[in-house]
Amino acid sequence: MSQTPILEMRDIAKAFGKFYALKGVSLTVYPGEIHALMGENGAGKSTLMKILAGAYTATSGEIFIDGKPHPIRGPKDALAAGITLIYQEMQLAPNLTVAENIFLGSELSRGGLVQRKEMVQQAQNVINRLGAHFKASDLVMKLTIAEQQQVEIARALHRNSRVLVMDEPTAALSSRETQRLFELIMRLRDEGMAIIYISHRMAEVYELSDRVSVLRDGQYVGSLTRDKLNAQELVRMMVGRPLSDLFNKERDIPQGDPRLAVHHLTDDKKVQPSSLVVRSGEIVGLAGLVGAGRSELAQLIFGVRKATGGSIEIDGQPVTIHTPREAIGHGIGFLTENRKEQGLFLEMAAAENITMATLERDASYGLLDRKKAQTISDEAIASLNIRVPHAQVRAGGLSGGNQQKLLISRWVAIGPRILILDEPTRGVDVGAKSEIYRIMNQMARRGVAILMISSELPEVVGMSDRVYVMREGHIAGELTGDDITQEKIMTLATGVTEAHQQAVQHD
Template identity: 90%
Template structure:
């Protein structure tokens, strides 16, 4: 590209005390471009964007807009330069109307009186341009998360922003809302806006981005244009090693006797009679399309859902599991799919989240054993490489990868015989995924039987010793050895027979 970039960040450095968060980072973005910014948690993406938005001041380096140096020392400076950052956590006043939020800080007034009708009419024009369904007079608290995002975008358009930064915008959206957001982003791109899109989701980056820049350990690694994008190169740039090394499944772990044996387990609804077996030291994948009944089967095993038939055996002995407490007493841990709503206690400390399942076991005559809880959490933080300044930090303030490792450490703490992992790496970056795979290998080597539910086919293929595939509430088949391929998993998951499986595209 020979034209002048709308944004050039040159040799940006940022220190916090003696710690370098950014070291000489460059970023170039053009008008009419969707530029994805990728990297592991802690790579410096958010720090770089906060410097651009004026929330932080760079220790050194310069920012150019249309080739002209700009001193951005505050959010006001960034807005004046045409830059808007839409944070992952919405920066809206929920008790105000959409129009009042769009004009917040720049209200129309005459003779000291706010011109509410004029603001509402002007705001509605921007809303209509977006194609949004809400009205300028609606209160923000009544809107969905997706609609609140549209309010943030409308505010950026009203300010005539030329550079829009979106930080993990789809984290709380449904697939339909995500699709609508993508349509809007591409329309803004076509109108000439420069969009910087921060995401750890490869599929989104492939679908949206014209270029991708990668940060690692606070440094700029490089950029790829759209036709050069591939998962192997992106992973290598983000973590410094190729995709083939990511899973690092240990294939020499000996498999012992059956640890978990499920016979015809059913709830006569979501789960039809299902049978499966997991041996000590084995990682068994449970694959299938969304809605196939995988999570529900795991919930039956753990006692979250009530079974209407079937038998569960643990180490060869039939057991009755009517509640999660009974499952935990049998040495079964369950990592839920939705960590924030069903797993974590976001307002509690990391230590309290780690020891939640062992408090009763370790209590002395009904009194909490604080010393033992401290030791368990310290050991878990060290073992799982959970990046926290101390064990008392609030769980809700941690990155997605560290939150997931907190949950895994809760079940490691009980000394499990069986681990049920439902989407263990969903919503975490590549580096955290690699560490979670390392922990799974380590637990398997200690004789733990692991049943892993995953919608990521490369993960299922890369980490499983065997794979069961579910379809419409039933186990459709089992795959072993070289038969564990994405094509075979999809063939079973969709019910496509051998003669037609060529029609399945991955």
């Protein structure tokens, strides 16, 4: 690794009004290294990289390229410095060809005529260098997400970029596509490119990074070289406390009578007759393999899917739920697993997203009580520690963890009796996870019955008072107390008994 940094960001600060997203952050990156940038959602990673890419202008601080001051006041300054940022959301024109996207803004022309043939040839040379299998003449809209990502990288290579920033690049990739991306990243590193890699997935950081720098609350915490990497230290740097404190499940919360009772509920498709009970003050896990019917069962309870049989009781009284509106009327909140497509209104303000489920309740003669709505949103932002510069900020511009807390706050606002959480910490880092677990404990202590669907077994074990396990549309079993282990959950989820597993191992 070169001893001369290709990039130095010194004492970078960024203020949005009175809110400081960054406070004196410094970052040093060398040629030929993969430098991971970690921190909980809202720690300032994306803000720092947007300053580097010229999308934001720093309030104060300096940027050096090859040891020399290089102010970046806009995207053109970043490109001139050899810096390219590949955003999590692709910045491509889908109706144009690969070549046209690679040359977008720097088209080749002679005598006022665009040299399309030459552009295709040059673009194809870059594509071949990547080892990609699409053609320069292909339309971007016909490519997979992984291939579109390769187009972004090809554009960076065409620009002779020396620093490549990748923000959560594997979020929409399969495991096979992810591995191919890793191979490409390591090849670019070996060719001398500096790569800044933002991810909340520790396994990726372990596999790829030469160094890791950590931000927390808009400040630089420190860096670790590859030989010093360990989960305990990384988590301590990111959230300010050890890994063992992550779940912090409160076991002394009193549990009352059954609040939600589901009897033989079915849609005769994804969910076969299934029964479960959740008491007030109880967190009940619903585990199982993907496709086992967990989300579908939750959707039946909330009225998103139509039930063909079975019944539901709330506080011992039979209820009929055909729609989400009726479910909300009975005090049920439902956090969907797909926050962007099924939960959030991305183009609306944070405050509007929070109060979306209470509009009808708080309206008077059809008119919204704006003062009350503002009070609800302000209180939610404060109590759930949602990091926003102000309540009117667009929801789509928030980090994943803050978006998730925004959705949870919507259901907290209705004063629920029952809260169904489908993958409550999917796509968020350890800091945001810890915050969400704190909120769950808080709600349980208020007497709310919580049904938590999760594919993360440590989460199920760490947060559940009881666990139901689904397999192929059925409730395969229930676990309590010391029986709540990852091994026993998987035994029920797969239908493979421990004796059978041992027999297979002996064979």
